Amino acid sequence: MRYIQSGLAVLFKPLRVWALPIHLIIEPTTFCPLKCRMCKREKYVDTPSHMSFEGFKKIFDQIKPLRLTLSGLGESLVNSALVDMIRYASKNGASVSTTSSMALAHIPAEQLIMSGLKRLKVSLDAADPETYQDIRGLDLFDRVIGNIRAMATLKRKLNIQLPHLCLQVVIQSKNVSQLSQIVELAHDLRVNAVSFRPVGLAGIEEKRDELTAGLTPDKIICQIKMASDTAKRLGMKTNLNDLLAETSCKSGDISLISPRPPRLRVKISPPSPRPPRLRVRTDCSFPWFSMYITVEGDVKPCCMFSYLDTKFGNLLQEDIHAIWNNEKYQQFRQILRQGKYPDVRCQDCVPEKMLDLAAVFRRVIGQLGH
Ligand SMILES: C[S@@+](CC[C@H](N)C(=O)[O-])C[C@H]1O[C@@H](n2cnc3c(N)ncnc32)[C@H](O)[C@@H]1O
Ligand code: SF4
Numbered sequence: 001m002r003y004i005q006s007g008l009a010v011l012f013k014p015l016r017v018w019a020l021p022i023h024l025i026i027e028p029t030t031f032c033p034l035k036c037r038m039c040k041r042e043k044y045v046d047t048p049s050h051m052s053f054e055g056f057k058k059i060f061d062q063i064k065p066l067r068l069t070l071s072g073l074g075e076s077l078v079n080s081a082l083v084d085m086i087r088y089a090s091k092n093g094a095s096v097s098t099t100s101s102m103a104l105a106h107i108p109a110e111q112l113i114m115s116g117l118k119r120l121k122v123s124l125d126a127a128d129p130e131t132y133q134d135i136r137g138l139d140l141f142d143r144v145i146g147n148i149r150a151m152a153t154l155k156r157k158l159n160i161q162l163p164h165l166c167l168q169v170v171i172q173s174k175n176v177s178q179l180s181q182i183v184e185l186a187h188d189l190r191v192n193a194v195s196f197r198p199v200g201l202a203g204i205e206e207k208r209d210e211l212t213a214g215l216t217p218d219k220i221i222c223q224i225k226m227a228s229d230t231a232k233r234l235g236m237k238t239n240l241n242d243l244l245a246e247t248s249c250k251s252g253d254i255s256l257i258s259p260r261p262p263r264l265r266v267k268i269s270p271p272s273p274r275p276p277r278l279r280v281r282t283d284c285s286f287p288w289f290s291m292y293i294t295v296e297g298d299v300k301p302c303c304m305f306s307y308l309d310t311k312f313g314n315l316l317q318e319d320i321h322a323i324w325n326n327e328k329y330q331q332f333r334q335i336l337r338q339g340k341y342p343d344v345r346c347q348d349c350v351p352e353k354m355l356d357l358a359a360v361f362r363r364v365i366g367q368l369g370h
């Protein structure tokens, strides 16, 4: 029933949304021992903290989301309350996923497996120790591989299908020639899938050269095609074909493959008295069914705003009903409804098309995550 109510909100986009969000992204911590070169954390987190289980429960109980992603600007597994959060949310009807570097074994694999976790995304941006250290700052490749293998082996031993294990790869200059090898590694590790995403530059524009040096559309497309062939040969599930479609049709437009600074896509209409109109996506539906909550309880529209000043309220201090349809939320929805970007960084976001009901439900049910 809540899926249907949220689906209707996504379709009709009212300014006031009756159904509470069915998806939450909650940031469990802003602590992290790694120093990944593409991560915003170091730049934006001054004083790291953990969310307490009590704080988490206070937020969760107000909304009772159907899907919960535990991830943010930190390493999820360093918060020892994470397992309690997963267990509590799962028992209360949420399908829970989290993202981790798996570089440190703060939480034993068995506890994670038994917690009710549905999906574990493991960030692995390299196929060898040198590239791993180059991208992620520490010499932990072998440990990460060992942790993933141990988790996959334990699942088989216990004859348990969940959590679904998925490698997450941020494509950037340092690893673009390793995409195929990463697919092979995923197959060897016997994980369930590999998800690739282009490096996002919002908030770290000064790193554009460092992260995208030498990347050209041809090079990226060629590497994605090779990796896609490898995945097909090995029967490994990936999102490479979707990415290829996205990359080909937006060639020169997504930040990763453009050597130029990001720009708003401006549609120059035939001469007219009106100024050129910004051609913007009108298909962002996040503020109608989803919510991002920082480690301090601040409410944001989505993860892209995690480090920005924009906030709609605080769920550790206020009630959800005082926030979900407040003036700030309604203004934000209004801007999206008018087909504009609420923030210039939205141009870096690649939401899927949300205009038909099937896509809405595919998004809401299957492809949420961080
Ligand atoms: C911020 S991390 C938090 C979870 C955990 N610390 C980890 O690394 O998996 C969430 C995901 O964002 C990815 N990520 C970090 N910086 C990124 C960027 N500039 N563009 C796209 N993804 C990025 C990470 O690789 C990771 O898969
Ligand atoms: S492990 Fe995750 S949070 Fe930590 S620096 Fe890397 S991407 Fe950022």
Ligand code: SF4
Pocket (backbone or CB within 6 Å): 284, 285, 286, 301, 302, 303, 304, 305, 342, 345, 346, 349, 350, 351
């Ligand atoms: S960044 Fe902008 S377009 Fe993307 S999900 Fe957030 S609000 Fe929507």
